[in-house]
Amino acid sequence: MSETQRKLTTIFSADVQDYTRLMGLDEEGTLATLKRYREAMSGLITAHGGRVVNTWGDGLIAEFPSVVEAVRAAVDVQTELAAFNDAKPASAQMLFRIGINLGDVIADGSDIYGDGVNIAARLQSSAPAGGIVISNTVYDQVRNKIPVGFDFLGPLTVKNVSEAIPSYAIRIGENRTPDAPLAAAALSPPRTEERPTASLSRVRKLLGIFAIAAAMFAVINALTWEGNLWAVWPILVLAFVSAMLIARLQSRVDPQLAGLAIIGLGLIAINLLSWHGTFWAIWPLMAFSVIGAIRWVMRS
Incomplete structure (x- = not known):
């Protein structure tokens, strides 16, 4: 029997927007695209020091020892998949939503469970197609370390979690450098840096x-x-x-x-x-x- 233990990790959750519609249009083509995109995603996750934990249907769960690398991997994934989609008509594009959370989980063998995973999945479901949403625990760790912008989305209610989770959307391609956090804060809208509490x-x-x-x-x-x-x-x-x-x-x-x-x-x-x-x-x-x-x- 596998031994369970608790640990702090960064959870990366992704799924396909409108997957059912895509399957209805072209089952074999959608499955082939999903396989290709998943392989690209898995390669980027591994390159950033992460590990794919589980895949089911159109979803994927991964974990990272580094919060910064998890967010970098998510940005790279959305950037690379956007390039793949450029060659497809709009109706056939496969767009992933990604949610990232830093939280305590239960590790059972190679799988992980707990509120930390549930929160990442809830963040992912609230993300726009082709977008990334992170929890405040992730934002606190990466806000001055990655050249992206952030939009505060407000508290997010999660089933079976007593307190709402403040969340942020990542603006991919934002021209911001970690070397100038004060200047970036001055140029950003006030709500992006305001603490919800x-x-x-x-x-x-x-x-x-x-x-x-x-x-x-x-x-x-x-x-x-x-x-x-x-x-x-x-x-x-x-x-x-x-x-x-x-x-x-x-x-x-x-x-x-x-x-x-x-x-x-x-x-x-x-x-x-x-x-x-x-x-x-x-x-x-x-x-x-x-x-x-x-x-x-x-x-x-």
């Missing part, structure tokens, strides 16, 4: 301040009561801003769809609070519903 902390503080301000407006309105409930308007504004901040940071629902829902509720509240016998909010609500439906259908 710091952002959450600031939002919590703002929500607390908004709650205090709302309470003050209510008290002042009550103490100066002249038959006019004017405090409802600044309180409504504070509630709207608070809801939009929460919608932007949460990861359970598409932030854009959540934002449309909040704006719709705000319009309903304004319509009811300034009621003159006409429910005019129905018209913008219908427009938001159409926009939201299109967003839902077109989402990745």
